[in-house]
Amino acid sequence: MEISELGEFGLIKHLTKDMKPKNESTLTGVGDDCAVLQYPEGNRTLVTTDMLMEGIHFDLQYTPMKHLGYKSAMVNLSDVYAMNGTPRQLVVSIALGKRFKVEDLEDFYEGLRMACESHNVDLVGGDTTSSMTGLAISITCLGEARPEDVVLRSGAKETDLICVSGNLGAAYMGLQLLEREKAIFNEQMKEAQKRGQKVVEPAQPDFAGREYLLERILKPEARRDIIERLAEAGIRPTSMMDISDGLSSELMHICEQSHTGCRVYEERIPLDYQTAAAAEEFNLNVTTCALNGGEDYELLFTVPLTMNDVVSKIEDVRVIGYITAPTEGCKLICRDGAEFELKAQGWNPLKNS
Amino acid sequence: MEISELGEFGLIKHLTKDMKPKNESTLTGVGDDCAVLQYPEGNRTLVTTDMLMEGIHFDLQYTPMKHLGYKSAMVNLSDVYAMNGTPRQLVVSIALGKRFKVEDLEDFYEGLRMACESHNVDLVGGDTTSSMTGLAISITCLGEARPEDVVLRSGAKETDLICVSGNLGAAYMGLQLLEREKAIFNEQMKEAQKRGQKVVEPAQPDFAGREYLLERILKPEARRDIIERLAEAGIRPTSMMDISDGLSSELMHICEQSHTGCRVYEERIPLDYQTAAAAEEFNLNVTTCALNGGEDYELLFTVPLTMNDVVSKIEDVRVIGYITAPTEGCKLICRDGAEFELKAQGWNPLKNS
Numbered sequence: 001m002e003i004s005e006l007g008e009f010g011l012i013k014h015l016t017k018d019m020k021p022k023n024e025s026t027l028t029g030v031g032d033d034c035a036v037l038q039y040p041e042g043n044r045t046l047v048t049t050d051m052l053m054e055g056i057h058f059d060l061q062y063t064p065m066k067h068l069g070y071k072s073a074m075v076n077l078s079d080v081y082a083m084n085g086t087p088r089q090l091v092v093s094i095a096l097g098k099r100f101k102v103e104d105l106e107d108f109y110e111g112l113r114m115a116c117e118s119h120n121v122d123l124v125g126g127d128t129t130s131s132m133t134g135l136a137i138s139i140t141c142l143g144e145a146r147p148e149d150v151v152l153r154s155g156a157k158e159t160d161l162i163c164v165s166g167n168l169g170a171a172y173m174g175l176q177l178l179e180r181e182k183a184i185f186n187e188q189m190k191e192a193q194k195r196g197q198k199v200v201e202p203a204q205p206d207f208a209g210r211e212y213l214l215e216r217i218l219k220p221e222a223r224r225d226i227i228e229r230l231a232e233a234g235i236r237p238t239s240m241m242d243i244s245d246g247l248s249s250e251l252m253h254i255c256e257q258s259h260t261g262c263r264v265y266e267e268r269i270p271l272d273y274q275t276a277a278a279a280e281e282f283n284l285n286v287t288t289c290a291l292n293g294g295e296d297y298e299l300l301f302t303v304p305l306t307m308n309d310v311v312s313k314i315e316d317v318r319v320i321g322y323i324t325a326p327t328e329g330c331k332l333i334c335r336d337g338a339e340f341e342l343k344a345q346g347w348n349p350l351k352n353s
Numbered sequence: 354m355e356i357s358e359l360g361e362f363g364l365i366k367h368l369t370k371d372m373k374p375k376n377e378s379t380l381t382g383v384g385d386d387c388a389v390l391q392y393p394e395g396n397r398t399l400v401t402t403d404m405l406m407e408g409i410h411f412d413l414q415y416t417p418m419k420h421l422g423y424k425s426a427m428v429n430l431s432d433v434y435a436m437n438g439t440p441r442q443l444v445v446s447i448a449l450g451k452r453f454k455v456e457d458l459e460d461f462y463e464g465l466r467m468a469c470e471s472h473n474v475d476l477v478g479g480d481t482t483s484s485m486t487g488l489a490i491s492i493t494c495l496g497e498a499r500p501e502d503v504v505l506r507s508g509a510k511e512t513d514l515i516c517v518s519g520n521l522g523a524a525y526m527g528l529q530l531l532e533r534e535k536a537i538f539n540e541q542m543k544e545a546q547k548r549g550q551k552v553v554e555p556a557q558p559d560f561a562g563r564e565y566l567l568e569r570i571l572k573p574e575a576r577r578d579i580i581e582r583l584a585e586a587g588i589r590p591t592s593m594m595d596i597s598d599g600l601s602s603e604l605m606h607i608c609e610q611s612h613t614g615c616r617v618y619e620e621r622i623p624l625d626y627q628t629a630a631a632a633e634e635f636n637l638n639v640t641t642c643a644l645n646g647g648e649d650y651e652l653l654f655t656v657p658l659t660m661n662d663v664v665s666k667i668e669d670v671r672v673i674g675y676i677t678a679p680t681e682g683c684k685l686i687c688r689d690g691a692e693f694e695l696k697a698q699g700w701n702p703l704k705n706s
Contacts, residue, residue: 132408138491
């Protein structure tokens, strides 16, 4: 169905008709100049926003619209968890060209809805408009936290332990796999076109045994479970952020804002078996992938040294190093004992390439 | 200066370095995963978002970046005033292609800053990234209001008076002027190119006597003054929204959401002299421009009939009609007494053109 058949307001109504606010704090959702919210007395309001641009942040050749909706929400929820908060509301803006149909938007919203439902978040507004060219998505997420729970990037102290959740580098390896298959597919199409033939059955990529890597890049999960486990264990991190640009880059943010240095042990960086296997196949250094790959959406946080025993027992959390005086710099200790200065080679969407 | 020289984080630091939060409710601004806010106990939080896409919402051939920054903020502030609230914080996402320089972003932020300063709003976060093609801007604004002050679109009652602030159609006529001059300029360039010549002194558009129309399209003002005057006069509108898509379209939103009809008098619709003169020159019906032009960012609201004397005395507010039973439909009463059904022919960014 053509989007023009519904128009902007018809479209919004169609896409949001089944969305009933679940949070007490959502008083009025979609349908007025603003959404109206009411947070419990004394609580902090958290606000984060992320923009995703076609051709920069995602490639529709291998990203289903439903996954894109899901991921667009997740990257924002992840920022709220990274403050030790609870996400409550989302507003979603989307600009799309004429090649998109109502069904594409339905898929995108289905993904959004799945993400919102599994995290008890309400979609309370947005803007749906057109674009001359690519697809542009902008999501703002609001959340809340008790004042004493908020964790900033700036609270790390000397001797604090550095911890990460899950494992790193898998999303980056998933991206390499997808990009390789895309190149093969496009090459096959080009060759066929040259010969004036049609490709009836294009070679199907074989991702068997690599499913985890694809899931990490296409359907990341914001780590609410880690926030909950930390709370249960009575741990309030001294600093925290989510890993979107790569471990190196994020560690340097924490150290810069906390005025500290750090030591991270290469052998302690958590890796999945599939990540290591794919890195070998691509002839990449797996530590470099874990340090600079980005898009893992795991949590990076620091806890007081006295919490060592407690934090070490938390499922899916690993201590990878410790915070030092700022004069010590930010360093990686390799398996052979050599020290390397960490560099923020993380994903930079503004670099000249 | 090339944006890549600064990188994403350097750029954000550079652009936001002089921005000191002015609102008590802003606890932490730019620089963490989320901004942290704290609204006074019991107050409502208002959230609105707008996306502006190059080639759809603005044309950089005649829109200076500073004006674009200013307008991007204003269209969001306008939505908060339209709820009878006070805007407090903005988050700004911008995606831009390689043709933009640091100086362009400085201009954009200068416009944002001017808008924020004149309305006491804090810029507390955002996302700066790149785009494969055009410029994309997404702004989310947060505001607050006491519970008893919030005005929705759905509260209009039969016999309520319909009021608008300022005048209508001027932004639309400003756009026509700019589009005409752009066409003349481009034609001149094309002709010169054909002849292998360079245009050293392109014809300068003569906008004398039309300055107001250009200001309306390039530098709209959110009507905080009207909200303040209504409060001083002790008037709480029964319904309100801002006019971004055109009077017809907005009136129909209010009537649909309030389950009412309306009568609006053509002769009561406020017009500026410049709007009327330009409409005549362009051979356009000025009432149609006022009804469907859009981008005026004036306030449309309803007040109880008993407020007639009070509201009529408020500077720059005009009563243009009244609310009826839903069975009466939404109608325009022309100067000759003829009645026409109002149609939402307002600006629709998703229509097929």
